[in-house]
Amino acid sequence: MRRLAYSCALMLMLATLARAQEQPVELNVTCVYPGAELGAALTDFAGQLGYQVDLGELEDSDELEEPIWVLARNVKPDVALKLISESGRVALQLDAEARMLRCRLDGSAVGKPEVRGFDVKALTTAFRDYRKRFDKPLPAEAGQAPSEILLEVVQRVLEGDASTDTGSPVGTRLVFTRTADELRNIEELLSLLAADKGGDSVALSQDRANRLALEKSAPRGLPAASSFGAALWRLFEKSPAPVYVHGSLLETVFLDDDAEVADMEAGPNEVLALLATEHGFYVDARHGAMRLHQLHYAGTPSYRVFALDALLADLEKQYKEMAEGADNPDELSLKARGGVAVIVDALEAQLESAGHLPQVLAYGARIVVMGGSDIVDAAAKILRELGWKDPAKDTGKEERSGK
Amino acid sequence: MKTAAFALIALALALSSVNSQDKPEPATIDLSYLGVPAEIALTEFAKSARLRLDLGDVPPEMETPVWLSVHKIELAHAAKLFSVATGLSVIADGKRLVVREYPEPGRHQFTRGYDVSVLAGRFVDYVRAYGHPDEERAKSSPGSKEEPFLATGAESLAHLVCLLLDMLWDTQPACSVVGERILLTTDHWTHIRVRELLALLVSDAGGDHPYTSSGRAHLAKLSAGEVKYEADDRPLGSVVAGLCKLASADFVVHHSVATMFADEHATMRGTDTCASLLESIVRHGGYEFTTSTALGVVCFRHVDTPEYGGCSVFETAPLLKRIDASYQRQKTTPGGPENLRAAGGVQVVVDAIEVALDAQEQPAIVASFGTRVIVIGVPSACDGAAAILKEMGWEAPKE
Incomplete structure (x- = not known):
């Protein structure tokens, strides 16, 4: 009996040990690389995990001496890995079995793609109804099915110029072959486009949270005669949210470039906006971190979908009123003016005038404003000036038509 | 009783203090x-x-x-x-x-949407009576095969507001029209000017823009009475400033002549109105500057720089009715205009003012919006336009 109990206890202990080996303790890392050389950063990061570095084709390459800018304290290794990878523009992979950090040139490692189909019947029906009532399609769009137009919108929002052709409209389904992360982004966009009130993407909400944290953590003001790198460090030194500068920006702006704007009264987010204007970069959220980048035309998961059904119905009425008395009243209708294009054109013109570089796409009565919360919130303000009512502040009394 | 009175006074004082806090006087x-x-x-x-x-x-x-x-x-x-x-x-x-050096896009600018439904409605009334200006314009150029682009009331108004901002204050804000709203992205000062212009256009009586009235008042001070003035070989700017000071007229010298005002020297002795003495300086010295207005004060600027110191709005609905009736009475020539609509609507009045102001060598831009005629120019041009309108049978609105 005693031997049996001993054997059971031993087996239990072995099973526990085996399970512990299968599920290693999650170890967080701290990566403070504001302008560090990529090679040194990789060695430090791997060292924190107890890994070796396999540089592969990067061995003896100049890439290892290029600077990266990453500031991420107490984050999961896979998050840090993505930030270092995008700042240094190299592909990185953690091989837990071999305890190795493997490095390759960017693009040589691609995640495993999966196939998934999305039923978009509700969206295409809404688009057809919009077109009947409000829009006179351009000749180029006239022969396109609503699902084909939707596919283009999805690709342009999420992938921009880098869009591949691995999406197919089949009837009222869209079929994509993408990585799991990319499929999640597509699903999010389609569900926001279908939502009655539109809404923020997860990345945009993260951007708002990051900026709020920055406002609380950073000092006010930007001293004169700072370098770009020094200004970034002053701004983000105590940021609780991870921050990184994407390689696209580091390729065109040097960290020792002068930051000529100086304003000791500006709040942290104003300072960030001043630096962004001076050095021509954009700010959004990626992998939970604040991202400074120049990938304006590469698509983004950071956007807001605005539902404009009620505004369009109101505008239709206004144009009808203004057409009274004219010999050809139809020429003055909202439909003749281009439907939602009237709003998109105005939005783009006003955002440009306010110093933004807007990217606005429309699908029926929905528009997608891409970018960080600075540009999205500026767009919301302009829409409110047009008479649009923000559903986020909706009292539940406003009428909604068009759906 | 005394205590109650004291309490009432204290309450009144407290309220007036709150009111003054609510509406602070601009500095x-x-x-x-x-x-x-x-x-x-x-x-x-x-x-x-x-x-x-x-x-x-x-x-x-x-x-x-x-x-x-x-x-x-x-x-x-x-x-x-x-x-x-x-x-x-x-x-x-x-x-x-x-x-x-140049206005910074973005900073100090914000977007505001102006609801112009009332003015757009009046434009519709005008179109019903006299036709759409774009259609009438297309009819007057029969050679054009393209369909005319018909502007809505709000679009016509936006075009006018942008013209006024550009001509009066050299400001070119981004302007969009969506339905009955005009969107403008510009600085706070310009938004105030836009509100003033829209208020002027919507007011029944029309009238002068505040800067036109103020500029006219300062110009009038220069002609108000005779002064005795002596200056020996003093900088031109100093002589001009001395005359403005004698007349108590606010002034600014446009940057186009600022250096000339410092470099050139003038001698002046005489007794006359300040305006006449200024004319005399220009005549004798051969200087290429002119006396006009800008932003409601006297402005001295180079003769080659445009001078549109302000604007006046004239309501011409009763005049248009009279002109329409007179066209109908004159239906004698087959093929000739049967009424004001066929003759071009308010454009008939606009053309007449332009021709007459041109003959008077008064630089001005004359525009229209529905039954409103807008004259952009220095106060003397606006006054000239009022006189021309009166000659057509227009009556100034009663105070």
Whole structure:
């Protein structure tokens, strides 16, 4: 009996040990690389995990001496890995079995793609109804099915110029072959486009949270005669949210470039906006971190979908009123003016005038404003000036038509 | 009883204090810079207005002499006068005096949507009576095969507002029209001007823009009475400033002639009105500057720079009715206009004013919106337009 109990206890202990080996303790890392050389950063990061570095084709390459800018304290290794990878523009992979950090040139490692189909019947029906009532399609769009137009919108929002052709409209389904992360982004966009009130993407909400944290953590003001790198460090030194500068920006702006704007009264987010204007970069959220980048035309998961059904119905009425008395009243209708294009054109013109570089796409009565919360919130303000009512502040009394 | 009275007085005092807090009087300032380099003038202005000077990337050595003397004007207005005097973009943004070579897109600008449904409705009434201006214009050029683009009332109004902002204050904000709203992205000062212009266009009686009235008043001071003035070989700017001071007229010297006002010297002796003495200086010295108005004060500028110191709005609905009736009475020639609509609507009046002002050598732009005729020009051009309208049978609205 005693031997049996001993054997059971031993087996239990072995099973526990085996399970512990299968599920290693999650170890967080701290990566403070504001302008560090990529090679040194990789060695430090791997060292924190107890890994070796396999540089592969990067061995003896100049890439290892290029600077990266990453500031991420107490984050999961896979998050840090993505930030270092995008700042240094190299592909990185953690091989837990071999305890190795493997490095390759960017693009040589691609995640495993999966196939998934999305039923978009509700969206295409809404688009057809919009077109009947409000829009006179351009000749180029006239022969396109609503699902084909939707596919283009999805690709342009999420992938921009880098869009591949691995999406197919089949009837009222869209079929994509993408990585799991990319499929999640597509699903999010389609569900926001279908939502009655539109809404923020997860990345945009993260951007708002990051900026709020920055406002609380950073000092006010930007001293004169700072370098770009020094200004970034002053701004983000105590940021609780991870921050990184994407390689696209580091390729065109040097960290020792002068930051000529100086304003000791500006709040942290104003300072960030001043630096962004001076050095021509954009700010959004990626992998939970604040991202400074120049990938304006590469698509983004950071956007807001605005539902404009009620505004369009109101505008239709206004144009009808203004057409009274004219010999050809139809020429003055909202439909003749281009439907939602009237709003998109105005939005783009006003955002440009306010110093933004807007990217606005429309699908029926929905528009997608891409970018960080600075540009999205500026767009919301302009829409409110047009008479649009923000559903986020909706009292539940406003009428909604068009759906 | 005494206590109750005291309590009432205290309550009244407290309320008046609250009211004055609710509606603070805009800060005003007196400024006088006679040939002071822009760098020093801007620094002193910022100091006296308790604003922090933000020169951005403007080189600090700004040597253009500033000639400017104004009294009791708001800070934002004073900053705009500095723009006229220096040729730079000068904005008072609450805490700072922001100076730039060109207006910075984005900073100090915000978007506002103006609901113009009332004015757009009046445009519809006009179209019903006299036809759409774009359609009528297309009919008058039968050679064109393209269908005319018909502007809505709001689009026509937006075009007019942008023309006014450009001609009067050299401001070109981004402008979009969506339904019955006009969207403009510009600075706070310009938004105030837009509101003034829209209020003027919507008011039944029309009238002058406030800067036109104010500019006219300052110009009138120069002609008010005779003065005795003597100056021996003094800088031109100093002589001109002396005459404006004698007349108590606020003035600014446009940057196009600022250096000339410092470099050239003039001698003047005489007894006459300040306006006549100024004319005499120009005639004898052969100087290429003219006396006009800008932003509600007297402005001296180069003869080649456009001068549209203000604008006046004239309501012509009763006049148009009379003209329409007179066209109908004259239906004699087959193929000729049967009524005012066929003759071109309000454009008939606009053309007549343009021809007459041109003959008087009064530079002005004449535009229309529905039954409103808008004259953009110095006060004398606006007054000239009023006189021409009266000759057509227009009656000024009763006070």
